[in-house]
Amino acid sequence: MVDDITYEDTRFAMHAAAELLIAGPQYRRFGSIRMRIVLGGFIGVKWPVSVTGADLVWPQGRIRLHGTYSELALAAGFEADGPPDGLYSEGTGMDPNEPFTVDSEAAAAVHDWFAVGDTALRRFATEQPVLWPERFDLSVSVGEVNYGVSPGDWENPHPYAYVGPWTRRHGEFWNAPFGAKRARTEVSTVEGLLEFFREGQARAIADA
Structure with missing residues (x-):
């Protein structure tokens, strides 16, 4: 059982890895x-760089997520020059030279939630789910409504699913400033997520 502090530290470290080791370098080379x-x-x-388990993986090698992001990038043959420049104001704000570590069990919990969410989102929508670096959430947009899962953030430290209309809705279903959310414990399966997303879709139409 992973305690809350270990989970939050690992989630934050993986979020920073997504920004500094994947999204940032990819944006500077390919614009995405x-x-x-x-x-x-x-x-x-x-x-072609991934976070797999508690490791950084690239075509020629694999290394444990530990130390500093700058050191890891150097081992993989590139530089951790920071997050994508000028695209968003959110993010970790992590210094590439700040040391960190990742707990394997906590990392597995993050990956498992993303895997459940990815399966549910692919069944729910034709659009391919995207993992975004600014908030480290996986989502699709359908009819000006965002549907997704998050391993947690500053305001909501535990994993959750959400439905976020681009235009705010009002009613009992909408229990968060951005729309509606459910804790992972309430929608822990693909079927549970699908039911939540479909209900959110219907409520977004009815409450427009």
């Missing part, structure tokens, strides 16, 4: 910040 879920981790859509 999008990432996608793969077996046991996540990877850039154009940048």
Whole structure:
């Protein structure tokens, strides 16, 4: 059982890895910040570097996520020059030279939630789910409504699913400033997520 502090530290470290080791370098080379879920981790859509388990993986090697982001990037043959420049104001604000560590069990919990979310989102929508670096959430947009899962953030430290209309809705279903959210414990399966997303879709139409 992973305690809350260990989980939050690992989630934050993995969020920073997504920004500094995948999205940032990919954006500077290919103009995209999008990432996608793969077996046991996540990877850039154009940048062949992934976080798999508690490791950084690239075509020529693999190394434990530990130390500093600058050191890891150097081992993989590139530089951690920071997050994507000028695209968003959110993010970790992590210094590439700040030391960190990742707990394997906590990392597995993050990856597992993304995997469940990815499966549910692919069944729910035709659009491919995107893992975004600014808030480290996996989502699709359908009819000006965002549907997604998050491993947690500053305001909501535990994993959750959400439905976020671009235009705010009002009613009992909408229990968060951005729309509606459910804790992972309430929608822990693909079927549970699908039910939540479909209900959110219907409520977004009815409450418009």
